[in-house]
């Protein structure tokens with residue numbers, strides 16, 4: 206199995222502030238969907254931003270598809286769906302997709318194919334409307350559309366599932382599972398454990414700058430335990446608190 210994301214011994218702090226990631230290791234291979242969970246402030250978004258070179262890496266190493274994450278080809282091998290939905294308001298949904306397609310230099314997807322995904326996401330006919338007219342959920346759907354059509358080796362999703370309707374969630378889950386079948390990899394950061402139980406192969410749990418453990422969903426099912434119980438146990442021992 207080829208490694209598509211390799212984070213090794215990454216430590217990070219913002220400026221001279223406290224350490225927010227310590228000696229972090231994370232590997233995601235071809236055909237794997239890996240969940241990333243942890244309480245607010247545990248370091249998940251910082252890790253994702255470092256993977257995409259949005260912050261300068263200070264200690265450790267990050268590779269995408271076998272290349273240093275600062276290389277252009279490495280960056281083009283992955284797409285990031287951030288939790289914020291900042292999109293260019295002055296473009297239509299279709300124009301936005303075309304702009305992203307050009308940035309990645311991927312083969313042009315037909316206009317019908319783009320429209321078909323808008324339709325499947327419950328946005329039939331909205332592709333020619335300006336993004337400024339889109340709702341919060343529609344903006345998230347357009348990010349998913351770009352991920353599905355660009356079909357990069359690695360897709361990283363930071364909380365984007367939150368705020369889209371159930372039909373769209375089911376469609377997105379199906380598309381991500383299909384991508385896995387074709388060897389694509391997904392890192393899925395969410396507080397929604399039901400999505401992870403349905404979709405993920407493995408789940409990694411973080412707390413206070415540390416990756417505590419990683420488990421396969423299959424193993425949890427064999428043990429007859431839920432992801433929530435396992436995560437609670439990791440985070441709080443026998444106390445009954447929630448993430």
Ligand SMILES: Nc1ncnc2c1ncn2[C@@H]1O[C@H](COP(=O)(O)OP(=O)(O)OP(=O)(O)O)[C@@H](O)[C@H]1O
Nearest residue numbers: 219222225243244245246247248249250251252411
């Ligand atoms: N730009 C920043 N400057 C300084 N500290 C920051 C900055 N961004 C995040 N932090 C701090 O880094 C730590 C990790 O934050 P991070 O956003 O990575 O956590 P998270 O696990 O993604 O949380 P959440 O689930 O709330 O999104 C927190 O203590 C946070 O306050």
